[in-house]
Amino acid sequence: MIQLLIVDDEQIERDGMKAILHTSFPSLVIHEARNGSDAIDVAKQIKPDLILMDIKMPGINGLNALVQIKEERPDTKFIMVTAYDTFDYMRQAIKLGASDYLLKPSKANDIVETVGKALKEIVYEKKERATTEHQQAVLQKTKAVMETDLVTQLLFEHVHEVSSKILVDILDIDTGCEIFVMNIRTPNSSNRYSVVKETMRRTGTCLVGALSSNQVPVIVFRNSKISFRSQAISLARELLSIREKHEEGWFIGIGNVYPSLSDVRRSYQESLVAMETFSTLKYQFYSKDLVGEETIEVRVKKIKEDISDQIKLGQWGTVRNAVISLIPFFEYHGILPVQGQQRILEILWVASRVLQDLGVESETPIFAYQPTDYRQLRTETGKLLEQMKAKYEDYYQRLEADNVEQIRQYIMEHSHEEISLETLGNKIGLSPIYISKLFKEKLGINYIDFLTRCRIEKAKKLMQDPSRSIKEIAIEVGYHEPNYFSKVFKKNVHVSPKEYQNSILGKEK
Template sequence: MVNVLIVDDEQTEREGLELILTRHFDNLVIRQARNGRIAIEMTAKQKPDLVFMDIQMPGISGLEAIKQLHSIHSSAKFILVTAFATFEYAQQALSLGVQAYIVKPSKIAEIVKTVEGVLHQIKMEQQYTEENRKDQATLEKAMAVFETDVVTQLLFDHVHEVHLNQLVDLLDIPMTDETFVMSLLLPPDAAEWYPAVKEVVRETGSGWTGASNGRQVPIIVFRNGNYSFRHQAITLANKILRLRDASKADWFIGIGNVYEQTGKIKQSYQESLLATRNFQQPVHYQFYADLPALTLDLSSPSYKTYEQTFYEHLRHLQWDKLIAEIKTITEGLERENKPSIQAQKQLAELLWLISSILSDMGIPVELPVYPSQTASYKQLREETAYLLERMKYAQEDHSQQADGDSIDQIKHYIIDHAHEDLSLEIISKEAGLSPIYVSKLFKEKLGINYISFLTECRLEKAKKLMRDPEKSMKEISIEIGYHDPNYFSKVFKKAFHLSPTDYRKKTFSL
């Protein structure tokens, strides 16, 4: 529908023009105003697409009314209707951006032709606006996926440099030299608040929110040099925790240390997870730096060994080996005559590591927390066995697919859909696994990340399409899933050390 406003102090002129319009055009909503003042009031409320404006009217002239209407509704189109076809009026009309000029009296055919031209212009602009609106909605949706994708890659995988640069360019929030990670711990019934959390972080303009893994939501935060680290972290934490008040649930945020190198983001993430261990605190957030000294150094070889060993046992559902491993550690602590309270602390950190691995695999588990300080090793063994049994049941109940079947399923899905806008989140949903677990499977089974595999699939298809001389590089780029030919060229050159054009000439020109 096109909203039309006819402004003329002569009622017969208004009604005559409306009659012509209704007889020759469909989808018009026509209103009338007898002077410029009323036209200004109506425009402020109804935002007409097309205004027919008489020049000579009592009070506000037509040209002055157009000036004011422009300031109220800049996209409106104007057709001047007047009996005074002077050069001066025409010159003023052009300066005001008037689309057309109708001289009284005019033949109906001339009026219709003039209106047709302006309505066509309005229609084209409306279509363009609607397409832009749809594109913007699609981009916003895609950017939300890109954001979770980038966070997952930075925290759990090696990132394809070209791919990461493109995603960072699309996101409005720039990376800074210093970053830290916050881990939001949500209760099982508060997952519906995840979009609201993302919106809060986005509004601050200082962070990216990752995919929800079980009850945990990782947030990469970029340091703002205008504030201290603690001030920035607490301010963001409080903004997120205000949502907790509305949900009436217990939320908790762990905050890792600041690191200057991108490669250290995973370290900050692990610290943030450990900082959520003591989640029953009145302030509902905890800095890793404020925790009592840990028995395990996150960057030590021994910790990495524990992490890899536990992951292998959990991936293959080898709970008997995992339980035996924890039992051996407990016996070793007892032989060393470590106080049971100190042993409990070390075992709590190991149990927390196991729960984090399960969470990364997409398996929701209750947090392994000892109910109280143990008084003896007998009590410690019993409570540890109980916590392990709960986590074992959670994994068995989750009914995780076999790894071999999973990776084959994922590979075939990527091959079949490589031309689409695939993301780690989309692939993970298709496989019924967590994004983090998919990332780990790729790295372990294939030795590459999913982006590298997706890129290989696309480039192999591109090479086949290059055999057709009728296809342009732009067409090939779009057909294999790259909307930006320049980005396609960068990826191709990085892989084959030749631009797509040079590769085609060298390979298929013979």
């Protein structure tokens, strides 16, 4: 829909022009303004494509109004309307950006011809702009894919159809600029990836890599106006600011600065080492102290020793971090991916035996293929750990369901007795704290409320016998104080025990 604005201080002129245009161009959306000041306000609201502007008007004249509207709406076309004795104004209007003019009084045919010509130009330009905008959007998407591809080739030595040298040229990247790598780990990273990309590109010149194993590598080009640490900390804080409240799992490893893009893999390896360390700041710079003199044998042995207790406690996040942390350690020490795979398998086999000892059915972990790079090794290791975690959680969910049912049955059968959590724990063989937690998580009710519910339901059934007194029923379901029983019953059923019994007996009669 094309928006057209008619500006004239004479109502009769506006009405006449509007009638002619409606007849010839019924799809036009036509607005009116009675002077230049009014035209400026209306133009801000409707964003007109074409304005028919009278030149001589009280207050702000047509020429001044044209200038002000053009500042905000440079694409808006103007057809100036002038009398014969103001033709000099028209020459000035053309210089100011008017595309055509009409002389007062104008014939209907002249108006239609002049406006029709402007409308054709507007339609053509809109199509051209739409095509250009579409092409720009496609180009931006293509560049984003190229950028991700380039980071993959630089960091993992992949060889793709379009080489990294060609991509560098297309993206117009200065290969001699100082760089460093930030590796970002996020929870629910598939939902966070686009936010991370947008944040990094907004805060400075960088190349954002693909999401892999909950991590996003970013090659950052140095800003020579500030120090390396200041730049990295500023970026890290900007990234961490997008976290949702209480969201855990974010961490950023930061590699050292290197003189050019050709050294990027070294900085990336360092960022991985930094990522696998602990820091209360949620980010960590690489330093040689993080690697230390610890040998691979010592590190693998320590993980094997710790993994049993970690699995028994359900600390799968700790298990995953410990195992995955070996991969940058291998890479830093020049261990081949296939050799690293064998060392990780040793640990996963220990984990599998721990699961079997717990009663969890777990197959011996096997990698689907030999990795050709550390990225593949990280991805496949993560998959195997997730499979083991899923087996563990499924087993304990079923075990908890069995425990909940066993506890429910026991309470229902013994609700008339004095049952404390400690007594129940001793009978079932579970801790009181665990039982309380199970009730809340699995049944959505606490232990005392469930016991009360069981006693009330049993009392309702006993009230169907007219020979039973309320006092007898109270004692039989576990309440030694009839008054207290009446209070609890009314709170849960909203009538007194006697009123409930009378209603039941009354219905039976």
